[in-house]
Amino acid sequence: MSHVTKRFPGVVANDQVDFDVMAGEIHGLLGENGAGKTTLMNILSGLSRPDVGDIYVKGQKVSLKSPKDAIEEGIFMVHQHFMLIPNLTVAENVILGARQPREPLLDIEKVEKKISVLANSYGLEINPRARLWQLSAGERQKVEILKALYRSADILILDEPTSNLSPVELKTLSQMLVRMKGEGKGIIFITHKIYEALELADRVTVLRRGKVIGTLRRDEAEQKELVKMMIGHEVPELYRRELSRAASCFQVRDLVVGGDMGVDAVRGVDFEICSGEIFGIAGVAGNGQSELVEAIAGLRKVVKGRIAFEGKDITHYTPDRLYAIGLYHIPEKRVETGIAPDANVAENLALGNHSSYVRNFLLDYKAMANGARELIKSYGVMTPSESSTVNTLSGGNIQKLIVARCISMSPKLLIASNPTAGLDVSATHFVHEKLLELRDKRTGILLVSSDLDELLMLCDRIAVMYRGRIAGVVKSAEAVKEEIGEMMMGSGGL
Amino acid sequence: MAIVMAFIGALVLMALAGTNPFSGIYLLIAGALGNVFGLSETLVKLTPILLASLGCVIAFKAKVWNIGAEGQLYIGALTTAWVGTMSWVPPGLGLPLVIIASFVVAGSYALIAAVLKVKRGVNEVISTIMMNYIAYWVAHYFIHWPPLRDPNQPNPQTLPILPGSSLPILISGTRLHSGILIAVVATVLVYVLLTKTKLGYEIKITGSNPSAATYGGIKVWRVVLVAMFLSGGLAGLAGMGEVAGLHGYLLDDISPSYGYIAALVALFGRLNVFGVFLGALFVSILFNGADIAQISLYLPKEIADVIVSIMVLLVISREIFLKRGVPKR
Numbered sequence: 001m002s003h004v005t006k007r008f009p010g011v012v013a014n015d016q017v018d019f020d021v022m023a024g025e026i027h028g029l030l031g032e033n034g035a036g037k038t039t040l041m042n043i044l045s046g047l048s049r050p051d052v053g054d055i056y057v058k059g060q061k062v063s064l065k066s067p068k069d070a071i072e073e074g075i076f077m078v079h080q081h082f083m084l085i086p087n088l089t090v091a092e093n094v095i096l097g098a099r100q101p102r103e104p105l106l107d108i109e110k111v112e113k114k115i116s117v118l119a120n121s122y123g124l125e126i127n128p129r130a131r132l133w134q135l136s137a138g139e140r141q142k143v144e145i146l147k148a149l150y151r152s153a154d155i156l157i158l159d160e161p162t163s164n165l166s167p168v169e170l171k172t173l174s175q176m177l178v179r180m181k182g183e184g185k186g187i188i189f190i191t192h193k194i195y196e197a198l199e200l201a202d203r204v205t206v207l208r209r210g211k212v213i214g215t216l217r218r219d220e221a222e223q224k225e226l227v228k229m230m231i232g233h234e235v236p237e238l239y240r241r242e243l244s245r246a247a248s249c250f251q252v253r254d255l256v257v258g259g260d261m262g263v264d265a266v267r268g269v270d271f272e273i274c275s276g277e278i279f280g281i282a283g284v285a286g287n288g289q290s291e292l293v294e295a296i297a298g299l300r301k302v303v304k305g306r307i308a309f310e311g312k313d314i315t316h317y318t319p320d321r322l323y324a325i326g327l328y329h330i331p332e333k334r335v336e337t338g339i340a341p342d343a344n345v346a347e348n349l350a351l352g353n354h355s356s357y358v359r360n361f362l363l364d365y366k367a368m369a370n371g372a373r374e375l376i377k378s379y380g381v382m383t384p385s386e387s388s389t390v391n392t393l394s395g396g397n398i399q400k401l402i403v404a405r406c407i408s409m410s411p412k413l414l415i416a417s418n419p420t421a422g423l424d425v426s427a428t429h430f431v432h433e434k435l436l437e438l439r440d441k442r443t444g445i446l447l448v449s450s451d452l453d454e455l456l457m458l459c460d461r462i463a464v465m466y467r468g469r470i471a472g473v474v475k476s477a478e479a480v481k482e483e484i485g486e487m488m489m490g491s492g493g494l
Numbered sequence: 495m496a497i498v499m500a501f502i503g504a505l506v507l508m509a510l511a512g513t514n515p516f517s518g519i520y521l522l523i524a525g526a527l528g529n530v531f532g533l534s535e536t537l538v539k540l541t542p543i544l545l546a547s548l549g550c551v552i553a554f555k556a557k558v559w560n561i562g563a564e565g566q567l568y569i570g571a572l573t574t575a576w577v578g579t580m581s582w583v584p585p586g587l588g589l590p591l592v593i594i595a596s597f598v599v600a601g602s603y604a605l606i607a608a609v610l611k612v613k614r615g616v617n618e619v620i621s622t623i624m625m626n627y628i629a630y631w632v633a634h635y636f637i638h639w640p641p642l643r644d645p646n647q648p649n650p651q652t653l654p655i656l657p658g659s660s661l662p663i664l665i666s667g668t669r670l671h672s673g674i675l676i677a678v679v680a681t682v683l684v685y686v687l688l689t690k691t692k693l694g695y696e697i698k699i700t701g702s703n704p705s706a707a708t709y710g711g712i713k714v715w716r717v718v719l720v721a722m723f724l725s726g727g728l729a730g731l732a733g734m735g736e737v738a739g740l741h742g743y744l745l746d747d748i749s750p751s752y753g754y755i756a757a758l759v760a761l762f763g764r765l766n767v768f769g770v771f772l773g774a775l776f777v778s779i780l781f782n783g784a785d786i787a788q789i790s791l792y793l794p795k796e797i798a799d800v801i802v803s804i805m806v807l808l809v810i811s812r813e814i815f816l817k818r819g820v821p822k823r
Contacts, residue, residue, distance in 0.1 A: 299709065320711030329709070337709050340702035347695065351710035354695055362690045 004053030006039055013039040014050070015210040021155060021186035026177055028201030029190045032230055032424035033396050036210040037190045041157050044188075045077035046070030057155070076153035078144040080160040086133040091115055093132055094147050118149055122179055137285070138169030145176065156180065158189040162196050168489055174200055192424050194226050195453065206230055231426055238432050240278075240458065241440065248272040250413055250444055255305035257288070257295040264303065265291035267468035273413070276442040278435065280459030280476070282452060283488050288468040289448045290332055293417045296446070297329040298322050299337075309413060323352050326412030330402055330419045332448070334395070338402045341391035345383050346372035348390050349405050379404035380430070396427040407434055414438060415446045420454060432458060452481060466490045527779065532786060534668035538740060540778040541673040542567065542732035542749070546756030547774050548684045549728030551765050554757075555688060556721040557701040558611070562604060562622025563729040564753025565629030569603045570596035570730025572633045574737040575642055575652040575744040578659035588659030592738055593676070593731065600730020601723040603629065608722035612715040618722075626753065637746055644743065651745040661739035673735030680728060685767040687724075697721055729753060758802065761809045777802065 006014040013036045021027045029037045042048045044055065046064040055062055057073045064070045067077075084093050091112045100106055112128040119126045124142050132140065141161065148156050162170055177187055177200060191197055197204045198221060205215040206229040213229045250273040259265030265288045273279040281289050294300035296307055298319045307315045309327060319329075331337040339348050346365075349372045350357060357364045357371075372386035381400045383393055390398065399419065406414060416435065420428040435445055435458055449455050455462050456476050463473045464487040471487040527533055546563045553560035560566075573596045577583075583591060607625060610616035636642040642652040661671040688694040700707040700717045707714050732752060737744050759777055763769030784798035 297709075318711070318713075319709055320713075323711055331709060336703075337705045340699045340706045340710075342702035343698055347699070351699065351706065354692065354710070358692050361692075362686075363692050363695055365690070 001040070001044060002054050002056065004040065004043060004050045004055070006036075006043060006048070006050050012210050014043070017053070017207070017210070017212050019205060019212065021188050023154070023184045023186050024181055025202045026181055026187045026189070026200055028197035028204040029188060029207065030192065030194065030197045030204050030226065030230060031207035032192060032426065033394065033422070035207040035230070037192075037207055038159060040207070041077060041159065041188065041190055044070070044155075045075055045157055047077075071151055071153070074152065074154035075157065076148035076151055076155070077157040078141070078148065078159065078161070082140050082144055084132050084140055084143060086131075088132060089128065090126060090130050090132065090135075090143050090146075091128040093143055094128075094150050096147075098151055115146060115150065119146060122149065122176060124176065136169075138165050138172065141165070141169075141173065142176075149180075153185070155186045155188070158187065160191055161189055162191070162193070168485060192230075194223055194230075194425075197221075197226070198223065208232060227425060238429070238436060238457065240436060240460075243276050243439070246275045246277070246442065249275045249310055250446075251306075251308045252296070253306045253308075255292070255295065255307065256303040257291045257300055258303050259288075259291055265468055266295065268305070269465075269468075269470055271463055271470065271473065273444045273446060275412070275444045276439055277461070278439050278445040278447055278459045280455040280462040281446070281448040281465055282455050282462050282484055283450070283465035285450055287465045289465050290417070292465070293329070293332065293415055293446075293448055297327075297331075297415055319352070323409070326410070328352075328406040328409055328411040328414050330399075330406050330414070330416040332417035332421075334399050334402055339390050339398055342389065344387045344389050345376065345381070345393070345401065346386040348401060349375055349386075352405065353409060375404045375408055396423050399423055400427060400430070403431055403434060407438060410441075411438070411443055413444045413446070415448075417448045418450065419447070420449070420451070428454075452484060456481070464488055527783075530665070531668060532782065534665055534670040535785075536775075536778050536782045537674050538669050538671070539782055540774055541671075541677045541735045541739070542752045543756060543759060543778055544677045544771065544774040545680055545732040545735065546729045546753055547759040547763070547770050548680055548767070549725040549732075550757045550760035551763075551767065551770050552684060552688065552697065552728070553721050553725035554760055555701045555765050556697045556717055557704070558608070558718050558721050558725075559619045560604060560607070560622050560722060560725045561619055561757055562607060562625050562726070562753070563732075563756045564749060564751065565622070565626035566600040566604050566726040566729035567733035567736075567749050567753050568626075568629040568633045569726075570600035570733030571737045571744050571748055572629075572636060572733075573599040573730065574655070574659075574734045575636065578655035578738055579642070579653045581656065583656075583658070585658040588656060589661065589738070592655075592659045592734060596730045596734035597727040598730075600733065601725075601727030604722045604726025604729075605719060608719045612718055633744065634746060637744055642744075649745070651743045654743050655738050659738060660742065661735065669740060671735070671739030673739040676731060676735065680731065681767060681771055684728075688767065693717075693720065729756070732756075755802065758806060758809065762805055 001017060001019045004014050004017045004019070005012070017036070017040055019040065029041070031037045039048070043050050046067040046069050049065070055064060057075070062073055064073065085096070091108060094115055095111055115126070115128045124146070126139065126142055126146065132143070135143070145156070161173060165173065181187060189200065198218065201218060203215055203217050204221050204226065206213045206226060208230060252269055252271050255266055255269045256264055257266035267288070269292060271279070281292070283289055291300060295302050298317050298321070302315050305315070306313060309325065312325065314322065314325070314327070335341065340351065346369045350368045354363070357368050369386050375381070376383060376386060379400050381404060382397050390401070393401065403419065420431050423431065432454070435447070439445060447455065447459055456479060459476050461473055462476050462479060462484065464471045464484055466488060467490065471490070474484065527536065546567060549566070550560060550563055574592050577595045578588065578592045603625065604622070607618050607621040610621050611618045637652055638650045644651050644653045661673050664670045664672055664674070688697065696707065696712045696717050699710065699712060700714050704714050707717070733749070736748050741748065755777060759773040760770055763771070763773035780798045780801055
């Protein structure tokens with residue numbers, strides 16, 4: 001890709017970008033949210049067209065008017081949110097959109113055989129007759145990659161490939177990629193996680209604000225340097241101080257919580273959190289963590305068991321009562337649960353606390369706006385004004401809004417559910433900083449995350465959830481990553 | 495903006511119908527606004543349409559789809575026919591009693607659908623529409639049978655509303671009654687409710703994202719119940735105005751689908767009070783003008799219905815044009 005430029009109203013998403021991939025290499029495209037990585041790859045995969053610039057495949061200039069053209073040139077993109085249909089089989093998904101030899105007749109058995117052969121040649125175990133909804137995230141990703149292989153793609157683009165994978169699945173993925181690399185395929189992957197780039201890529205290109213900052217080979221690249229390239233300045237390391245052990249303030253006993261499919265999602269969980277402690281819950285998504293958090297936060301019914309905070313039984317408390325005693329929650333699905341998209345920033349910042357703005361039966365919107373302005377400033381939420389509608393904000397800024405809202409209430413206990421999911425380096429660093437600050441102020445924090453490195457950095461103790469129960473609790477100072485990974489897959493611990 | 499497009503559509507249709515469109519529009523507006531009588535008739539129509547539309551706005555803002563304004567209107571009208579003919583009520587109390595009663599009873603009628611929604615998840619679109627039919631035929635019964643039927647009148651209608659319970663006429667020689675004042679006051683009150691009170695805030699948040707509202711500590715079930723009650727109550731006031739102000743008694747088909755028009759006006763006015771006021775005014779002018787223009791132009795008064803149909807299409811298509819994609823995480 002040469003001198004590629006793409007403009008949207010108000011912003012230059014890609015500014016004179018030169019980017020290339022060689023056969024038999026894995027090239028990582030690294031950058032913050034909004035740096036232009038996805039835009040660039042959308043151009044390469046045919047989803048959009050550049051305003052300026054050319055694309056050359058195998059030395060020939062090509063014009064990609066649609067993903068179909070790109071696929072014909074051998075370019076296939078695996079998107080962050082998989083384009084798979086849950087109730088179709090693997091085979092049916094793989095051939096979605098591809099030409100069949102005897103159209104309009106469909107030889108599904110021939111296809112299934114071909115897929116089995118293809119998968120085995122790469123060491124992938126997959127049942128072509130399995131229905132998509134039965135597969136885990138890692139397995140679904142394999143199906144997406146199979147789509148590329150089925151279409152004989154030479155260039156594979158992966159958008160944020162590791163966001164939903166456990167450590168074991170990550171290894172499988174990297175083995176698969178190395179194999180494909182060995183066959184002369186070119187692999188590009190988009191990421192904002194530095195460690196991912198360092199582990200998987202042969203070369204790394206950093207984009208910042210639409211411009212290429214530099215391209216480094218893996219042996220040249222170093223974490224600090226990459227961060228500086230991505231953000232433009234250095235970022236101080238965070239440090240978790242040693243705090244004296246305090247009294248336990250939050251207890252969960254024998255908790256059973258129902259799930260959405262008629263099966264209990266949480267099947268008897270016990271743990272305690274002390275004030276001034278960050279207690280982490282690790283585990284692959286879908287093992288009951290979300291339901292556990294929702295139950296504690298008053299958003300899901302508790303079937304059995306007790307939850308206590310500062311001596312009070314809060315098992316069946318609704319959110320408003322929890323706020324009244326200082327228990328706040330950063331929700332996992334920030335847009336679905338945490339904000340009202342048609343309301344503006346000030347109204348969203350006041351949510352949960354809006355009763356305090358009532359004067360003489362009327363809501364004091366001016367005070368609300370003033371309060372909002374202060375929070376916007378101190379938490380660095382990027383928005384034109386406090387009266388902008390919230391659905392114009394980027395994902396990272398919405399999360400900052402939610403974090404600002406929760407932390408500014410000086411919580412005594414904070415439940416943070418995947419608080420940095422999808423956030424870029426500076427936003428993630430910001431959230432981590434604030435969590436450690438709260439911990440220093442003796443707030444207890446329950447941190448649920450699928451990012452093991454985050455948990456190890458921030459938490460004092462980490463529990464691993466597997467199939468609705470706690471498989472084990474470790475002190476992070478003593479923890480071994482592989483051991484935790486095994487517990488996450490159900491084979492280690494208790 | 496949509497009003498402009500509706501007008502253009504109307505012009506086209508009129509031309510197709512063989513009438514000179516410009517004189518048609520002129521007569522329509524002149525008839526509706528040009529003289530005192532026309533203006534008073536426009537305001538007479540504005541009263542129930544505006545009141546019911548405001549009710550719909552409150553409910554719709556909470557994403558509670560109250561399509562039952564028509565039935566709630568009839569309940570309000572029926573209540574007025576009951577309470578307004580009770581001879582033992584002391585004078586002076588008659589009118590306030592009628593106003594309060596019609597609001598409360600119609601609001602409670604709407605509350606039935608709200609409780610079904612909150613407790614049993616019954617879709618309020620279905621329940622309110624079905625309750626419209628119930629209300630209509632219950633009113634029908636009382637129009638045709640004692641104890642409310644007026645024995646002195648050949649046509650089926652209820653007993654006349656007592657003078658102490660009637661809305662006074664504002665301009666003699668016209669039919670304009672003080673219901674219009676109630677409608678204007680209601681407009682201001684609804685505006686304040688929605689934009690400046692805690693309830694208005696909770697309605698807005700609930701309508702925008704009920705999960706976030708629950709997460710934020712708002713009792714969504716309470717918001718739904720209150721919104722429906724207020725919504726039904728306002729529609730009930732519309733019915734009250736027609737009985738105690740305009741006709742003086744209740745008769746069949748006292749409402750030419752005002753309730754359904756109100757729902758449309760609420761959406762057309764984008765659920766904000768000022769827009770809805772303009773929309774209600776537009777529709778009132780339209781219907782009144784069409785009645786008048788029909789006589790001089792051989793223009794069927796159904797032209798008004800056609801224009802309203804264009805409004806419906808515009809409301810639907812606006813949503814299609816403005817729909818953005820799902821925001822990226």
